Amino acid sequence: FESLRRLDLRNNGLISVPNSLAISLPQLHELRLQDNAISCLPDNISDLMQLKVLLLQRNCLEALPPALYRLKALEQLNVAANSIRAVSAAIEDLARLTSLDLSGNALAALPETIANLAALQFFDASDNEAAD
Numbered sequence: 001f002e003s004l005r006r007l008d009l010r011n012n013g014l015i016s017v018p019n020s021l022a023i024s025l026p027q028l029h030e031l032r033l034q035d036n037a038i039s040c041l042p043d044n045i046s047d048l049m050q051l052k053v054l055l056l057q058r059n060c061l062e063a064l065p066p067a068l069y070r071l072k073a074l075e076q077l078n079v080a081a082n083s084i085r086a087v088s089a090a091i092e093d094l095a096r097l098t099s100l101d102l103s104g105n106a107l108a109a110l111p112e113t114i115a116n117l118a119a120l121q122f123f124d125a126s127d128n129e130a131a132d
Contacts, residue, residue, distance in 0.1 A: 003027050011035040022047035034058055034078075046070035057081050057101070069093045080104050080124070092116040103127050 004025050014036040022044045030053040038059040046067040053076045054068075061082040068077075069090035074097060081104040091100075092113035099122040102110075107128040114123070 001025060006030040006032075008032040009036070014038055016040065017042055017045070019044055021045075026050070029053065031055070041065050041068060043067045049073060052076065052096075054078070062106075064088065066090065072096070075099065075119075077101070087111055087114075089113045095119065098122065100124075 001024060005027060007025065007028060007030070010032050014033065015038060017033065017038060019042045022042065027050055028048050029050050031051060032055045034055050035058045038056065039061060043065065044067070045065070048071065050073055051071050052073055054071070054074060055078045057078050057080040059082050061079060061084055063084060064079065064087060066088070069088060071094065074094050076099040077094070077097060078101040080101045084102070084105040084107060087102065087107065087110060089111040091111055094117065096119055097117050098119050100120060101124045103124045104127045107125065110125060
């Protein structure tokens with residue numbers, strides 16, 4: 001499967017992403033993990049150097065791991081309908097991002113560095129918690 005470009009694991013009841021995924025699929029461009037019960041991502045997800053699309057909506061994520069911000073080829077990130085409480089200022093490192101969906105999480109604030117995403121064409125942060 002080394003040449004696999006697209007992997008669709010939607011709606012499979014997954015609770016985690018195996019570390020072996022990044023090692024086994026170095027050419028992966030699109031990873032669809034929506035509608036699972038994933039609560040964290042492996043640190044080596046940043047090894048998916050070709051990854052352009054990462055879809056994680058409707059999972060159990062409470063945070064985005066630092067490794068995610070090292071996915072330099074990433075163009076589309078959807079983490080809607082999770083329980084994410086914060087987004088790191090390192091979001092600006094995803095310079096190729098054209099679509100970012102953070103809607104339906106537990107975000108009380110967003111980092112100002114989101115404004116530095118010059119390629120961004122679609123951004124949704126609706127339905128998040130308001131700051132107290």
